[in-house]
Amino acid sequence: MSTGKKKIYVNGINEVPLPLRQIEIVERKGVGHPDSVADALAEEVSKALCRMYIKEIGHIMHHNTDETQIAAGQAAPRFGGGSIIDPSYILLVGRATTRVDTGKDVVNLPCTPVALKAARDYLSRTFPNLDADSEVILDARLGMGSDDLTGVYKASGYLANDTSFGVGYAPYSITERLVLQTEEFINGKMKKTIPSSGQDVKVMASRIGDDITLTVACAMVDKHLDDKSAYISAMSEIHDAVYDNALKIAGDEKVSIKLDVNTGDDYDRNVFYLTCTGMSQEMGDDGSVGRGNRCNGLITPYRPMSMEATSGKNPITHIGKIYNIMSKLIAEDIAEKVTNEAEIRVRILSQIGKPVSQPLNCSIDIVSAGAEADPNFSKWKAEAAAVADGWLDNVDKVTELIATGKVRTF
Amino acid sequence: MSTGKKKIYVNGINEVPLPLRQIEIVERKGVGHPDSVADALAEEVSKALCRMYIKEIGHIMHHNTDETQIAAGQAAPRFGGGSIIDPSYILLVGRATTRVDTGKDVVNLPCTPVALKAARDYLSRTFPNLDADSEVILDARLGMGSDDLTGVYKASGYLANDTSFGVGYAPYSITERLVLQTEEFINGKMKKTIPSSGQDVKVMASRIGDDITLTVACAMVDKHLDDKSAYISAMSEIHDAVYDNALKIAGDEKVSIKLDVNTGDDYDRNVFYLTCTGMSQEMGDDGSVGRGNRCNGLITPYRPMSMEATSGKNPITHIGKIYNIMSKLIAEDIAEKVTNEAEIRVRILSQIGKPVSQPLNCSIDIVSAGAEADPNFSKWKAEAAAVADGWLDNVDKVTELIATGKVRTF
Amino acid sequence: MSTGKKKIYVNGINEVPLPLRQIEIVERKGVGHPDSVADALAEEVSKALCRMYIKEIGHIMHHNTDETQIAAGQAAPRFGGGSIIDPSYILLVGRATTRVDTGKDVVNLPCTPVALKAARDYLSRTFPNLDADSEVILDARLGMGSDDLTGVYKASGYLANDTSFGVGYAPYSITERLVLQTEEFINGKMKKTIPSSGQDVKVMASRIGDDITLTVACAMVDKHLDDKSAYISAMSEIHDAVYDNALKIAGDEKVSIKLDVNTGDDYDRNVFYLTCTGMSQEMGDDGSVGRGNRCNGLITPYRPMSMEATSGKNPITHIGKIYNIMSKLIAEDIAEKVTNEAEIRVRILSQIGKPVSQPLNCSIDIVSAGAEADPNFSKWKAEAAAVADGWLDNVDKVTELIATGKVRTF
Amino acid sequence: MSTGKKKIYVNGINEVPLPLRQIEIVERKGVGHPDSVADALAEEVSKALCRMYIKEIGHIMHHNTDETQIAAGQAAPRFGGGSIIDPSYILLVGRATTRVDTGKDVVNLPCTPVALKAARDYLSRTFPNLDADSEVILDARLGMGSDDLTGVYKASGYLANDTSFGVGYAPYSITERLVLQTEEFINGKMKKTIPSSGQDVKVMASRIGDDITLTVACAMVDKHLDDKSAYISAMSEIHDAVYDNALKIAGDEKVSIKLDVNTGDDYDRNVFYLTCTGMSQEMGDDGSVGRGNRCNGLITPYRPMSMEATSGKNPITHIGKIYNIMSKLIAEDIAEKVTNEAEIRVRILSQIGKPVSQPLNCSIDIVSAGAEADPNFSKWKAEAAAVADGWLDNVDKVTELIATGKVRTF
Secondary structure (H helix, E strand, O other): OOEOOEOEEEEEEOOOOHHHOOEEEEEEEOOOOHHHHHHHHHHHHHHHHHHHHHHHOOOOOOEEEEEEEEEOOEEEOOOOOOEEEEOEEEEEEEEEEEEEEOOOOEEEOOHHHHHHHHHHHHHHHHOOOOOOOOOEEEEEEEEEEEEEOOOOOOOOOOEOOOOOEEEEEEOOOHHHHHHHHHHHHHOOOHHHHOOOEEEEEEEEEEEEOOEEEEEEEEEEEHHHOOOHHHHHHHHHHHHHHHHHHHHHHHOOOOOEEEEEEOOOOEHHHOEOOEEOOOOHHHOOOOEEOOOOOOOOOOEOOOOOOOOOOOOOEOOOOOHHHHHHHHHHHHHHHHHHHOOOOOEEEEEEEOOOOOEOOOOOEEEEEEEOOOOOOOOOHHHHHHHHHHHHHHHHOOHHHHHHHHHOOOOOOO | OOEOOEOEEEEEEOOOOHHHOOEEEEEEEOOOOHHHHHHHHHHHHHHHHHHHHHHHOOOOOOEEEEEEEEEOOEEEOOOOOOEEEEOEEEEEEEEEEEEEEOOOOEEEOOHHHHHHHHHHHHHHHHOOOOOOOOOEEEEEEEEEEEEEOOOOOOOOOOEOOOOOEEEEEEOOOHHHHHHHHHHHHHOOOHHHHOOOEEEEEEEEEEEEOOEEEEEEEEEEEHHHOOOHHHHHHHHHHHHHHHHHHHHHHHOOOOOEEEEEEOOOOEHHHOEOOEEOOOOHHHOOOOEEOOOOOOOOOOEOOOOOOOOOOOOOEOOOOOHHHHHHHHHHHHHHHHHHHOOOOOEEEEEEEOOOOOEOOOOOEEEEEEEOOOOOOOOOHHHHHHHHHHHHHHHHOOHHHHHHHHHOOOOOOO | OOEOOEOEEEEEEOOOOHHHOOEEEEEEEOOOOHHHHHHHHHHHHHHHHHHHHHHHOOOOOOEEEEEEEEEOOEEEOOOOOOEEEEOEEEEEEEEEEEEEEOOOOEEEOOHHHHHHHHHHHHHHHHOOOOOOOOOEEEEEEEEEEEEEOOOOOOOOOOEOOOOOEEEEEEOOOHHHHHHHHHHHHHOOOHHHHOOOEEEEEEEEEEEEOOEEEEEEEEEEEHHHOOOHHHHHHHHHHHHHHHHHHHHHHHOOOOOEEEEEEOOOOEHHHOEOOEEOOOOHHHOOOOEEOOOOOOOOOOEOOOOOOOOOOOOOEOOOOOHHHHHHHHHHHHHHHHHHHOOOOOEEEEEEEOOOOOEOOOOOEEEEEEEOOOOOOOOOHHHHHHHHHHHHHHHHOOHHHHHHHHHOOOOOOO | OOEOOEOEEEEEEOOOOHHHOOEEEEEEEOOOOHHHHHHHHHHHHHHHHHHHHHHHOOOOOOEEEEEEEEEOOEEEOOOOOOEEEEOEEEEEEEEEEEEEEOOOOEEEOOHHHHHHHHHHHHHHHHOOOOOOOOOEEEEEEEEEEEEEOOOOOOOOOOEOOOOOEEEEEEOOOHHHHHHHHHHHHHOOOHHHHOOOEEEEEEEEEEEEOOEEEEEEEEEEEHHHOOOHHHHHHHHHHHHHHHHHHHHHHHOOOOOEEEEEEOOOOEHHHOEOOEEOOOOHHHOOOOEEOOOOOOOOOOEOOOOOOOOOOOOOEOOOOOHHHHHHHHHHHHHHHHHHHOOOOOEEEEEEEOOOOOEOOOOOEEEEEEEOOOOOOOOOHHHHHHHHHHHHHHHHOOHHHHHHHHHOOOOOOO
């Protein structure tokens, strides 16, 4: 089905939705995982540039800061408090518009300082056990560009930078909610009672039928743990807190949950997941943008995913960012307004050089065993198309949600 | 279905295989694309380390070099030959075993020199228009580790480094073959007749029904093109050569092919895709490992994909590498030996700490409208399980195929 | 003349002391000059390591951090306040003991974090117009070493690291005092009344006979100057303040002083010495350790000088640091206690592998037209030797003066 | 005495020339010493830029590449051949004109590629035991500048970049010749017979009266030495070869020579000066431009020296380079043509903004006990002034000697 000039296709797919299938695997790399740190820094830099451009020029200028490389350091954690021997190294990579001819004036813009400040501020406020001034080395290689605003401004709005696509789905399955909210719990509310838990948390769930095995790896912070027995106690506390919280998340869902925490530990051989900073990048774990969570916060190998890194891309022309996030928003709205029994999958395909608001097509799948036979199906189709149509008319709203940090990118 | 101790499940899925569906999108980033350069360098470094370890120690030691960051340079291409103003910067990142206690002796190993040599050699032999000595800056931050071989050697073989999974499918659709083989043609045979075509080639195909639109973006090399008209002629030659080749690839398939080359050009405004080196990393395009092609050489948003970077990981313990490649090999064997009418999807899930040869399970989907009703289905199931069983008994063979460069990783 | 085991030679040299000669050239690079910034960072890092070693191990461990490279950035200063476009890049280089086996325990030490913290703190507190978090990139490549304290500790004290020498002289000439104290005035007291003056100040004096031409180059800070006329006023204020202060320094000395400030300016062509940070490293001026002032704060081409960088070297074994500073201290004491009419030159030569307190020889020149004919000469010789002897017996005192920052190194 | 517009002063100084005094210390850091490597790379880069500018633009453009930082690597040498564990890191720093508006055309110039190529070529051809492709990391941070040749070209020639000075002296003393020629011998002729000797050679001489102690530290190359006894034999061969050569250098001079080689060795404790590459930068020794030899190839603490780094500066406007080299050339010509009995010291002082060929003054000292009383003195003065006058009229010749590598800079 296509509405007006926009090509919006809605199809029913007679398949079993993922949550009803036999196997499901879901993973989330927490905020302290090196890949998430890279994603966050890339996105923080982009948001800070957006704010700076709006303040100095009046609107967002072209930039892409969607590459950040973290090379791990060396640390010597020990109970009671160890030492960072060699800081991890963080290289911000990308490009930004540093010079703008506004017609009246040539304005030079402090892009790299803005980027470094945003990155350091993020590290400081997010990782209480890391000294962002001395325990990481923060470097930047941002290519510089210039822009000329003296000509006629593009009346038609921003143009797609690429022939590319975005993909999203909704609603979250119970397994997905467990993974997402468990990490949020550990790095949120739980920190108040168990400060020895670090930010590098990895949560993985595998569901076979109704049995969900939740595996949590949580870097522990040495200075908050006096000795081995303190570590073992903390493990027990974490297990209990996370398990209780998981039961709350599951609510009435018909699943049984098994929880493992730090399975790599071996107390007999004195192997613990102990760190100085709560971040495994201090010792051995590198990180990079786009290697971790998708923009719904998860890695879901049984679901459609885009390879595009969402974090760090500019929110005005970059299809890989805007359409991925918009696909997710559309899918969520459809799931909520139309049906949350089915699995809603949305794909939006761009045309290079055409306005971002005019994709080549937007394809919506309503996945449900017997979807097309459902008596409500034709109503669903119309409603789904209307939801998509509404969002496509409001690309600016997606840009704004991104630039103000109101949607996640990892 | 499970065979013996290994849990191998084979399921029939009553879905329409991708090649028969309405929409398909496939992309390949050619060898000169910055993400592919990053993938290749990561993998070349790993292979060179494998060779060095085998020579010096007798077997492959632990390493992971699966992060490489390329920060774009600055170039001033011009017809007849321009200049690289600022080299692109390539940072190899990872870790390797540099010190081995063999019991008799402590051996120090030149890991970073081996890595740098492998990387520079690859650049030199792959990119004839790039001076790898002066037009890139090659840096490395490889963490060092040590290992002790004096204890009892792990008789049971290598252990999985993570709870993770691999995923693969077969056979390629016609759209996929067109994309893959078009890039191989442009960067292979076509180079002899059209040397002005660079290595940074991006091929995208979107199929709607039987209509395939093939879009090629090919960086052109300035020194081989005297002027605008030479460029325009080269475009025409490339179009004809690629189109002819595409028809050969398609053979008897019922598809119609439309081809666009360098659609970003605008001759009136003198906009050309012109470079000094045939690589867009010379000016503005950054690159990173694991952001481009999956280990089957493609990006296929409508197919199951793993987020794991395959390139650069060690081929002895790293699930994200071994199981992805093995899944693809199993799927290909099943497609060939059992049925290539269906879409074969394979997923292998590891257990951290267990031998790589003992996955938690291997799940095979035979996707075909009416799969389970097919009279051959139970035979297919048995045969598919036997194929998987054979590969799982021979993880070493996968390791060897990787270490000797006989399977692609991007 | 040799006293006891120490070989201390005192000679009279029948030459005209420098201050009485026809020509003299003296230069000082102020604290904001890139070479001085490099010197200061090297020394701050060394002092911070000393404090850390004393706290963690009980005494100073081996280190040398006497190399720091500053690569200039890019800035766009403008009246009222411009922008840093590309931060300057600062690379700390050297080595330090990161791992100590104390017999009871192996202690890992956070050398690079300590170095980065010391460097950033220095930048923050010294350069009020620089945002040390975002307007410089601070990197470090400190080689790591280990030490074993389990054996018998070197009872004889620290051993000289090299066959090398130190050189010093006293007293300062009037030209030298003018240069040194002018920079101290501009970067000290004058800042309160003229905050638009930056820290990158270069003072040069050339004396021909009694005529001293004092040339001051002072980077001005854009945000404190609204426009060209504010700049011109500031120049006038600086000229008056510096000139008045110079007259005070000169006191009763028979010299005439001519003062030039920012001679490179060209108001007609709108050429000003304008910066965002008060530091020329923001745009175009690189810096390096050991390229600027000697350890008496000056560059004095007509005086004996050592090529050795003093800043950043460890103060326990490094001859190039200890003997240079001790030579200056000895010369100053001799000038004060014995005669300040003559030019006192001191050279101390080490023997590699011998204790620092046992130099090969210490050679003292008493330079004065008719020195040896002076009736006081033999008394001078004895007194000078006694002064040297006293210092050589107290190398530890020099170490302490250095480690606690009580003597300058640049 | 002043000739015409040029202020050339010639003075007789009634002092004892250095070679006749009691004590003399002379040092040379050989071509493989990290400071010399830094000097050489800086100068090679400048010369390569000069050649490129002449080829592309017709004359040398502004540049300064007089900063290079070498951060030492890690190596594990062993008899028979060890390994480089971590390459040394070399950062080229400076600035160059990358963009020239010739009036007809804007030309972009490949400065950083030219710099990297020159540096790598130098390393390859100078250090046979170093693999310049993999055992060093070569990085560059060259600031870019642009120039506009469309205006009236500076008819008066190049202008001094600074108020600065150059200093030189002649002739070499016997101690100085011994040091200079010993290093040249070890790194020249001797390499054919003793290939195990590396390029990192440090030669120091201290003369007390007529007794010269020559101390040589020579990095040995592990792969050319099978074991300890081979090392000991090589030491003996080097001692004999260097001593014989020293006697030849000394010729009829009334000096006695004592020679020590690798005094840091301790055979009982198996301490050898053993390296993989013949360069101590492989392990622990950092290097930097301007920290080693002056432009006469020596460090001579009892002679006048300039702190200015000569290497890497451009040879058209940089006083610190041109006047240092010209001072030495003038002194040498005076010593040869006028008198080589006296010590000739030359100082040339620039005026910022005035042509390089018009220094503020050139001051020549003829140092000799009883100089002014010498009957030839007034003839000497006239001849010395004429020599200086001739060179000052031919600054271009100095530029050419530098740009074509016909004078040394370190």
